[in-house]
Amino acid sequence: MSIIKVENLTFSYPSSYVNVFENVNFQIDTEWKLGFIGRNGRGKTTFLKLLQGKYDYGGKIVSSVQFDYFPYSVREKESLTQDVLHEVCPAAEEWQFMREFSCLDVDCGVLYRPFNTLSNGEQTKVLLAALFLNEGRFLLIDEPTNHLDTEAREVLAAYLRRKKSFILVSHDRCFLDGCVDHILSINRADIEVQSGNFSSFMENFERRQEFERRQNDRLQTDIQRLQKTAKRTAGWADAVEASKIGAVDKGYVGHKSAKMMKRAKVVEARRQMEIEQKSNLLVNTENESSLKISPLPYRSERLAAVSSVSPIYGGKSVCPPVTFEITRGERIALEGKNGSGKSSLLKLLCGQKIEHTGVIEVGSNLIISYVPQDTSHLRGTLTDFAALHGVDESLFKAVLNKMGFDKRQFEKDISSFSDGQKKKTLIAKSLCERAHLYVWDEPLNFIDVYTRIQIENLLTEFQPTMIFVEHDKAFQNKIATKILKI
Numbered sequence: 001m002s003i004i005k006v007e008n009l010t011f012s013y014p015s016s017y018v019n020v021f022e023n024v025n026f027q028i029d030t031e032w033k034l035g036f037i038g039r040n041g042r043g044k045t046t047f048l049k050l051l052q053g054k055y056d057y058g059g060k061i062v063s064s065v066q067f068d069y070f071p072y073s074v075r076e077k078e079s080l081t082q083d084v085l086h087e088v089c090p091a092a093e094e095w096q097f098m099r100e101f102s103c104l105d106v107d108c109g110v111l112y113r114p115f116n117t118l119s120n121g122e123q124t125k126v127l128l129a130a131l132f133l134n135e136g137r138f139l140l141i142d143e144p145t146n147h148l149d150t151e152a153r154e155v156l157a158a159y160l161r162r163k164k165s166f167i168l169v170s171h172d173r174c175f176l177d178g179c180v181d182h183i184l185s186i187n188r189a190d191i192e193v194q195s196g197n198f199s200s201f202m203e204n205f206e207r208r209q210e211f212e213r214r215q216n217d218r219l220q221t222d223i224q225r226l227q228k229t230a231k232r233t234a235g236w237a238d239a240v241e242a243s244k245i246g247a248v249d250k251g252y253v254g255h256k257s258a259k260m261m262k263r264a265k266v267v268e269a270r271r272q273m274e275i276e277q278k279s280n281l282l283v284n285t286e287n288e289s290s291l292k293i294s295p296l297p298y299r300s301e302r303l304a305a306v307s308s309v310s311p312i313y314g315g316k317s318v319c320p321p322v323t324f325e326i327t328r329g330e331r332i333a334l335e336g337k338n339g340s341g342k343s344s345l346l347k348l349l350c351g352q353k354i355e356h357t358g359v360i361e362v363g364s365n366l367i368i369s370y371v372p373q374d375t376s377h378l379r380g381t382l383t384d385f386a387a388l389h390g391v392d393e394s395l396f397k398a399v400l401n402k403m404g405f406d407k408r409q410f411e412k413d414i415s416s417f418s419d420g421q422k423k424k425t426l427i428a429k430s431l432c433e434r435a436h437l438y439v440w441d442e443p444l445n446f447i448d449v450y451t452r453i454q455i456e457n458l459l460t461e462f463q464p465t466m467i468f469v470e471h472d473k474a475f476q477n478k479i480a481t482k483i484l485k486i
Contacts, residue, residue, distance in 0.1 A: 002029075002030045002063070002064045002065060003027050003028070003029060003030070003062075004027060004028050004029075004030060004051075004061070004062070004063040004065070004138070005027045005060070005061070005062040005063070006024055006025060006026050006027065006059070006060070006061055007025055007059055007060040007061075007062065008023050008024070008025060008058070008059035008060065009021050009023070009024040009025070009050070009057060009058070009059040009060070009061065010022050010023055010024070010057065010058035010059050011043075011046070011050060011055065011057040011058065020043040020046050021043060021046075021047070021057075021191075023059070024059070024190075024191050026184075026191055026192070026193050027193075028167075028182070028184065028193060029182075030063075030065050030138050030165050031164050031165060032164070032165075032181060032182045033160065033161070033163065033164055033165075033166060033168070033179060033180045033181045033182065034166065034167045034168065034180060034181075034182045034183070034184050035168050035170065035176045035179075035180035035182070035183045035184070035197070035198060035201075036167050036168060036169045036170075036183075036184045036185075036186075037169075037170075037171070037176070037183060037184070037185050037186070037198070037201075037448075037449055038185060038186030038187070038448065039186075039404050039448045039450055039451070040404060040418055040420035040421055040424070040446070040447065040448045040451070041404070041406070041418060041420070041421065042186040043186060044142075044169050044186060045142055045169070045418075047186075048069065048140045048142055048167065048169070051063070051067050051140060052067050052069060052140070063138075065136065065137065065138040065165075066136070066137050066138070067137065067138050067139075067140055068131050068134055068137045068138070068139050068140065069139075069140045069142070070127060070128060070131055070139065070140065070141045070142060070144060071124075071127070071142065071144075072088060072127045072130075072131065074115060074123075074127075075087075077114075077115050077116040078114055078115070078116055079114065079115055080111070080112060080113070080114060080115070081110050081111050081112070081113055081114070081115045081118065081126060082094065082097070082111040082112065084115045085097055085111070085126060085127075085129075085130040088127065088130035088131060088134075089130045089131070089133040089134050091133075091134075091135075092130065092133040094111065096133055097111060097126075097129060097130065097133070098111075100129035100130075100132065100133065101125075101126070101129060103158075103159050103162070104125040104126075104128075104129060104155060104156065104159050105125075105152075105155045106122060106125050106126060106129075110122055110126060119147075119338060119339065120147035120338070121147050121148050121149070121152050121338050123147075124144055124147055124148060124156075125152075125156065128141070128144065128156070128159075132163055137165070138165050138166065138167075139165065139166040139167075140166070140167050141166055141167065141168045141169065142169045143169050143170060143171075143446060144156065144168075144170070145170060145172050145175055145471070146445045146446060147338070148338070148471065149336065149337050149338045149471055150335060150471045150473060150476075151337065152337075152338070153172065153174075153175050153471060153473075154178070156175075156179075157174075157175050157178030157179040158178070158179075160178075160179035160180075161178060161179045167184065168180060171444070171446070171447060171448050171449050171452060171472075172471075172472050172473075172474075173198050173199070173202075173449060173452075173472070173474045174472070174473040174474050176197060176198035177197045177198050177199050180197055180198070181195070181196070181197070182194065182195055182196070183196065183197070183198060183201040185201065185205075198449075289402040289454075290402075290457070290458070290461075291399065291402055291403070291431060291454055291455065291457075291458040292431070292458070292462070293431050293438075293458060293459075293462045293464055294434050295434070295435060295436070295438070295462065295464035295465065296367060296434050296435060296436045297328075297436075298328060298363065298366065298436040298437075298465070300328075300363060301327050301328055302325055302326070302327050302328075302363065303326045303327065303328065303362075303363050303366055303436060303437050303465060304325070304326045304349060304360070304361060304362045304363060304366065304437065305324075305325045305326070305359075305360075305361045306322055306323060306324050306325075306345065306348075306349070306358070306359075306360055306361075307323050307358050307359045307360075307361070308321040308322075308323055308357060308358035308359070309321060309322050309323070309345065309348065309356055309357060309358035309359070309360055310322065310341065310356060310357045310358065311341045311344035311345065311348065311354050311355070311356045312354075312355040312356055312357065313355075317357060318339065318340065318341040318344065319336070319340045319341040319486050321357060321358055322341075322345065322358075322484075322486060323358075324484055326437065326465065326467055327465075328465055329463060329465055329481075330465055330466075330467075330481050330482055331459065331463070331464075331465070331466040331467075331468070331479055331480055331481045331482070332466070332467040332468070332480065332481070332482045332483075332484055333468060333469070333470065333476050333479070333480035333482070333483045333484065334346070334467065334468070334469045334484050334486060335469075335476075335483055335484065335485050335486065336485060336486030340486045341486060342441075342469045342486055343373055343441050343442075343469065344356075345486075346370075346439050346441050346467065346469065348360055349362065349368070349437075349439055349467065350368055350370045350439055351368075363436075366436050366437060367433075367434070367435045367436050367437070368435055368436070368437045368438075368439055369430045369433040369435035369437070369438045369439070370430070370439045370440075370441075371426045371427055371429075371430050371438075371439070371440040371441060371443050372426065372441055373441040373442045373445070373469075375419065375422035375423060375425075375426065378414045378415065378417070378422050378425060378426075379413060379414055379415040380413065380414060380415075381410075381411070381412075381413060381414070382396065382397060382400070382409075382410055382414065382425070383410075385414060385425065385429070386429075389429055389433075391429055391432040391433060392432060395432050396428055396429065396432050397410055399428040399431050399432060400424060400425070400428045402454075403424045403427075403428060403451050403454065404424075404448070404450070404451060405421070405424070409421065418446070419445070419446035420446035420447050420448060420451075422446075423443065423444070423445055423446050423447050424447060424451065426443070427440075427443055427447075427455070431458075435464075436465065437465050437466070437467070438464050438465065438466045438467075438468075439466070439467055439468070440466065440467075440468040440469070440470070441468070441469050442469050442470060442471070443455070443468065443470060444470055444472050444475060452472065452474075452475060455475075456475060456478050456479060459479050460478065460479070466479075
């Protein structure tokens with residue numbers, strides 16, 4: 001066991017005038033299974049890179065362990081998987097890889113296949129297995145679930161639960177609850193470390209915020225009362241002082257005036273003290289401004305119908321024939337393994353040309369708002385993006401601001417955004433579109449916990465008709481009115 005100490009850490013990117021971290025202090029135990037959370041853009045990935053010594057910084061990071069990072073950059077993806085894994089962990093033997101694979105539900109035959117023929121989920125699992133075989137290392141795991149379906153996330157959570165010595169960046173609440181024993185949180189004003197899983201952290205955080213809200217309300221009332229008292233007392237002192245003119249006993253009147261002025265100063269000092277106390281409250285409150293959506297009412301009960309449909313790739317159906325209807329007010333979650341055709345079904349509903357069996361019927365004049373899974377095509381300014389898609393620029397930027405975007409982001413090229421910011425851009429566009437049906441494909445990839453809760457509250461309140469794919473079980477359980485397993 002050893003300790004990683006962070007002392008007075010200060011860091012900013014050369015192109016920025018704003019510090020990502022400023023005089024940050026905390027310490028963590030290398031035996032912990034540590035979940036790392038915070039809003040998009042707060043510096044989680046940056047901190048992992050600082051641990052690896054990739055940037056110059058002020059202050060100290062003291063550690064006696066070496067760090068490994070996931071996602072691991074594979075140089076020759078055409079190589080056999082066993083060769084790639086031996087590069088990651090040269091000391092490991094084949095039987096050790098196989099032992100780890102058995103815990104991750106991975107076929108041992110992947111060792112003898114070219115690495116680039118593995119699915120994204122398989123690549124994630126085998127690389128994590130190899131990295132954990134590097135003894136004496138502390139593993140930095142940055143969002144491993146983005147290419148994993150619901151079942152694979154449960155398998156990986158169970159695997160991580162048996163491990164230790166890692167920091168895990170993830171926004172999936174159920175996943176974090178399943179595998180961590182401490183939480184490291186980048187808040188608005190500080191960084192804190194707390195024992196427990198995500199649910200216990202959030203419960204404590206909300207309890208503390210509620211206590212501070214009550215304190216804030218009390219102090220606000222006291223400050224207003226003291227302000228009136230100070231003003232009134234000062235007025236009395238001035239009036240008494242003015243009465244000295246023509247008074248017989250000017251000494252007595254002056255003494256009374258001084259006494260009144262002293263009382264006014266005491267009241268003002270107390271008011272300033274309570275203002276200072278108030279300024280220390282609610283500094284970490286996440287301002288989850290309410291989002292809005294304006295779904296269009298559709299004239300008939302049924303919006304679309306899918307009958308015996310299976311997408312076809314390379315002459316083969318990717319799943320058994322699927323049949324379902326989308327009716328007004330439903331929010332249907334498509335669930336299934338990666339590669340089972342979920343995204344293809346959503347694309348077919350949106351009118352994309354994909355070979356398939358069966359029949360898809362979409363209501364006449366049905367307006368669909370689509371959030372794709374892929375963000376790699378995004379570029380240009382937000383102004384250009386809004387104009388291209390015909391959404392109101394002011395509304396679009398206001399929605400992004402409510403989702404945690406700093407206004408300085410508005411002038412940047414979207415291609416320079418983080419993955420989470422790119423996904424928020426697509427969701428904000430959809431929220432600005434008036435549609436009968438909202439089709440969202442893994443909308444929460446890379447998006448922070450607080451924005452997920454924001455979106456959940458929005459969809460619960462406005463109840464638009466939706467069909468979506470999302471592997472975040474907490475989101476799915478709260479939003480879906482029907483789950484369709486592919």
